[in-house]
Amino acid sequence: MNKRTILIIEDNLEIREGTAEILELTGRYDVLTAENGKIGVDLALKNIPDLILCDIMMPELDGYGVLYMLSKQDATMHIPFIFLTAKSERVDMRKAMEMGADDYLVKPFDDIELLNSIESRLRKRDSLQSVFEKPASGLNLTEEDQTVLLNDLVKEARVKVYKKKQLIYEDGDAPIYVYYLVKGKVRTYLYYQDGRELSTNIHTDEQFFGYESILLNERYTESASALEDTEVALIPKDKFFELMFNKPVIATKFIKLLSGNVKEKEEQMLGFAYDSVRKRVANTLVHVASKAITTSNQDEVVIRISRDDLAALAGTANETISRMLADFKDEKLIIKEGNAIRIYSIEKLKNIKQ
Numbered sequence: 033m034n035k036r037t038i039l040i041i042e043d044n045l046e047i048r049e050g051t052a053e054i055l056e057l058t059g060r061y062d063v064l065t066a067e068n069g070k071i072g073v074d075l076a077l078k079n080i081p082d083l084i085l086c087d088i089m090m091p092e093l094d095g096y097g098v099l100y101m102l103s104k105q106d107a108t109m110h111i112p113f114i115f116l117t118a119k120s121e122r123v124d125m126r127k128a129m130e131m132g133a134d135d136y137l138v139k140p141f142d143d144i145e146l147l148n149s150i151e152s153r154l155r156k157r158d159s160l161q162s163v164f165e166k167p168a169s170g171l172n173l174t175e176e177d178q179t180v181l182l183n184d185l186v187k188e189a190r191v192k193v194y195k196k197k198q199l200i201y202e203d204g205d206a207p208i209y210v211y212y213l214v215k216g217k218v219r220t221y222l223y224y225q226d227g228r229e230l231s232t233n234i235h236t237d238e239q240f241f242g243y244e245s246i247l248l249n250e251r252y253t254e255s256a257s258a259l260e261d262t263e264v265a266l267i268p269k270d271k272f273f274e275l276m277f278n279k280p281v282i283a284t285k286f287i288k289l290l291s292g293n294v295k296e297k298e299e300q301m302l303g304f305a306y307d308s309v310r311k312r313v314a315n316t317l318v319h320v321a322s323k324a325i326t327t328s329n330q331d332e333v334v335i336r337i338s339r340d341d342l343a344a345l346a347g348t349a350n351e352t353i354s355r356m357l358a359d360f361k362d363e364k365l366i367i368k369e370g371n372a373i374r375i376y377s378i379e380k381l382k383n384i385k386q
Contacts (some may be wrong), residue, residue, distance in 0.1 A: 236317065
């Protein structure tokens, strides 16, 4: 049996050596130790352990700093990470889990608790690595069955409230969750080199988002923020992968969603290159309207979106949006209703010429 490598980062000599001794006595693990966070990060990057046990309160660099630094490195971002903490620090665990920690042990912990936590996290890591290697089976789930499974996944997740304009994740961050929009609106966006924003999508109620980077095993390539006060279910990526592992039809569903998103963004980029401003604004209104319709044959819809966000989605200036909206109003395609826009015919907007 190949031994796994465990890195212990702990400034307390007695706890560090005692924990290392427990692991070595099992005969299953090779153990590395570090007396502070800075040394721990260096050892992790040099040796790429299979799992990390890390104290929170340490000199040089605390546990949060260790987790943050390792989550920014491709080689270490997926290593299972277990915090070691005193009882008085339990209130900080929500912060730790949001940062991407997989588990935590409260000091003093016993041998069985330590070993069970380690073995559980290593088993999950092994499962995640084989998700896409498992032969496709059990593909006979109905759409209703799939919906039930995904709803159960959402129900088990913690729901977080984001205020208007609050950042959910940022370009370059390592993915921790798959997000499900319970209520509200979220936009994803990129930055031009000159600092301007380009919106790439708007998500509404009962939509998953942020799964692309997890499926592609890469960092976020765009940012996401709330357009209004929004409730989002945070689904840990290990739970997401477990469902896909056990029910490959769910993996197929998300791969299809991913393919659709890629196609949609390609069309958006082509539109920026070849469509007139008039056509781009019309297409943007159609895109936003498609998120608001409730039936497949619905042609009239009311949307709520600011001019700033319309401009970012269409890749143009606010003044241009104002001019195009005025033109569409004169053509009786839309009308302003307070802070909303009523689109009289989605189909007519689709068919606007260059």
